[in-house]
Amino acid sequence: MIDLEDFDLPDPPAPPGDMGGGSFDQADIDALFGDFGPTVGKKGLRAVIESKVISHERLPMLEVVCDRVVRTFASSMRNLTSDGVDVSLEEVTSTRFGEFMNRVALPAMVGVFKIEEWESYGLVTVDSGLIYSVVDALLGGRGGGSPVVIDGRAFTTIETGLVSRMLSLALADFSEAFAPIEEVNMNLERIETNPRFAAIAGVSNICATATFRVDMDGRGGRFTLVFPYATLEPVRDKLLQRFMGEKSGRDSIWEAHMAAEVRKTNVSMSVLLGEKAMSIADLRSLEIGQTIALHKSPDDALDIACGGVKLAQGQIGQRSGKVAVRLINDVSSDKKVKQ
Known part of the structure; x- marks a missing residue:
């Protein structure tokens, strides 16, 4: 047996700044971890452009259009795949274009479409889960099996062609749902697998995004429509309406009531x-009872x-x-x- 008391071991060194009391102050912490100094905030125009706080107008009519797309696109997908398809709207929100593109999980497909009437562009992104589900359904897969393993390989021409059919249906249904607001034609121009090649706006530009969830017999995924606010500018006033056909300030009942009340108003x-023109001196010289000829x-x-x-x-x-x-x-x- 070896008794440690037989050895005269030195006491362990005290940590920096420990004077026997076992407490640390800010100087000791800075000595251990380094003094990073105060964080320098952004100022001026750069702080406004790069701010994460987004101030935007709510577009109620865009939400109505997306709700209509849910119903029509579900029918279109059932006819395309001959499977039970459930489509739901997850969210309609706003974000910066660069921030959204950085969140796109790869591998993914990014479709660039053009709105002919406005001569502007939009994006539709499809995640890998929905891509493999659509390809499996269109090639005769029964579904309900184990989830598809994403191997990170590049998409083949056949897979791109099959997904483009689904995107064309989604854009056609969105155009149809948008018809009560304004007639538009959205045509798919190309599909990119690298988000950098699908840039249609600046990284700091504000965009409206609508995310949809598609479920097909236990498989599915999401796709998102992206509209820069510059694209929606021609119909901005219509999208700010709260319901279809709203006319601000026009109500036939109130117009008739207002006209009736105005006719009853007493006026003096x-x-x-x-x-007659008079000088100030003549005006001051007037006396009570004097006559002014008009x-x-x-x-x-x-x-x-x-x-x-x-x-x-x-x-x-x-x-x-x-x-x-x-x-x-x-x-x-x-x-x-x-x-």
């Missing part, structure tokens, strides 16, 4: 008997005004012992009133 009318005869036409705006002309007289004014032309035109 003034009749201009005449005008050079108007009793039969001359007088101006009738409301709030300083001339409306018509009339003649002054008496009726039932009161001073009265008779119109000699219509308020809305210069035609004389029939006597």
Whole structure:
């Protein structure tokens, strides 16, 4: 047996900054891990451009269009694959184009489509799970088996062609769902497997994205439609509506009610008997009882005004012992009133 007490071992060295109390201060921590210093924040225009906080307008009508796509695209996929297909809308949100492209999980397919009427482009991304599910379904696979193993290889021409058929159906259904807002034609131009070759906007540009989930007998995946806000600018006002056919500020019931109430409104009318230019000295020299000649005869036409705006002309007289004014032309035109 070896007794450790027989050996005179030195005491272990104290950690830096430990003066026997066993406590650390900020200087000791900086000595151990290094002093990284204060974080320098971005300022000015760069801070605005590279900010992760996105301020955007909500597009209610775009969500309505995507809901309609869910119903029509499910029927299209059932006719294409002859399988039970369930399509659901996961989210409609906004993000920066560069941030979205960095989140695309590879391997994936990125379809570039053109909107002919607006002469602008959009993207549709398909994840690998949906790609292999569509290829398996179109080539006669029964589904329900073990999940497809993603080996990271490049997609073949046959796989790209089969997926392009699905994307063409999705774009056609989206165009049909968009028809109540505006007639558009979305045509698939090409399919890329590298997101860098499918750049249609700047990395800091804001885009609207709609993500759909497709399930086919226990297999499936997601695809996402990407619309830069510059692409949606021609129909921005229509997409801001809360329901189909909304016309801001137009309501026939309220218009009729407003017109009826305006006709009941009392207004103060003034009749201009005449005008005369006077100097300030003559005005100050006026006395009580003095007469001012206006050079108007009793039969001359007088101006009738409301709030300083001339409306018509009339003649002054008496009726039932009161001073009265008779119109000699219509308020809305210069035609004389029939006597």
